[in-house]
Amino acid sequence: MIINKIEPQGFCKGVINAIKIVKETLEKEKNIYLLGEIIHNKNVINELTNLGAITIPTEGKTRLELLDEIESGTVIFSAHGVSPKVYEKARMKSLKIIDATCPMVLLVHNNIIKKINEGYDVIYIGTKNHPEVEGVLGISSSINFVSSINDIENLNINNNKIYATNQTTLSKYDIENIYEQLKNKYPNILIDNKICNATTIRQEAIKNQPKADLCIIVGDKLSSNTKKLVKVSETIAKIKTIQCEDLSSLNMDDLKNVNVVNISSGASTPDYIVDEIIDYLKKK
Ligand code: SF4
Known part of the structure; x- marks a missing residue:
């Protein structure tokens, strides 16, 4: 293999x-x-x-x-x-x-507080019930929350000053569409894309991964950045992709007829867990 x-x-x-x-x-x-x-x-x-x-x-x-x-x-x-x-x-x-x-998350908090104080209406894009989102939405009940492109039509903001920003671990490819739609609805909107560098470079690497029969993304079910890597791999790189938490949760049926496998992991996955899976695959 x-x-x-x-x-x-x-x-x-x-x-x-x-x-x-x-x-x-x-x-x-x-x-x-x-x-x-x-x-x-x-x-x-x-x-x-x-x-x-x-x-x-x-x-x-x-x-x-x-x-x-x-x-x-x-x-x-x-x-x-x-x-x-x-x-x-x-x-x-x-x-x-x-x-x-994380300092990247703190930066988002500080920017939102600053913009609210300057009289902006704030739009924040994120994933429902994620702790990072909970922390940001707790800053002010006035923040307009967008969890998908479908939420944009329900926004009703009457202010020339609108500031939009986002959760740090979203898909850089999904967010581009959301910001484009927001720009169409509010042409003067101030967009501040805050997907962090770690998320960006990991997603770009997955987008540009070599051809393979299977891509394995190692990471926790709750990890936002891990789930986004899976999505980028499936929808943009268009490679069959599975997520597993560690070697014990790897479904062996998924490895049938696989000759080339790509492997990556989320930003909260220790290296030794990936290495254990690689060592196992090398023996197959
Ligand atoms: S993925 Fe890492 S660097 Fe990016 S915001 Fe989360 S903790 Fe910070």
């Missing part, structure tokens, strides 16, 4: 930074709570749990609700970011706050 490892893949800077923050905190303190999954990868969460971190699992709850489960100690906010209300509630509970929000 020919195996092509598509680069770049694996941890982005934001994920490396979040894991480093948690590990450094664990060396110094006890009673460390992670508000939701620090990144979307079970193996990393298990590793941090073994080191002493306590993850408060999201389980459909908001970050604000999850705070009810922490009475004292240190709370670490995940790489996805939280809304100002979560900060306020954590302070009211006298928790020590450590923020592992």
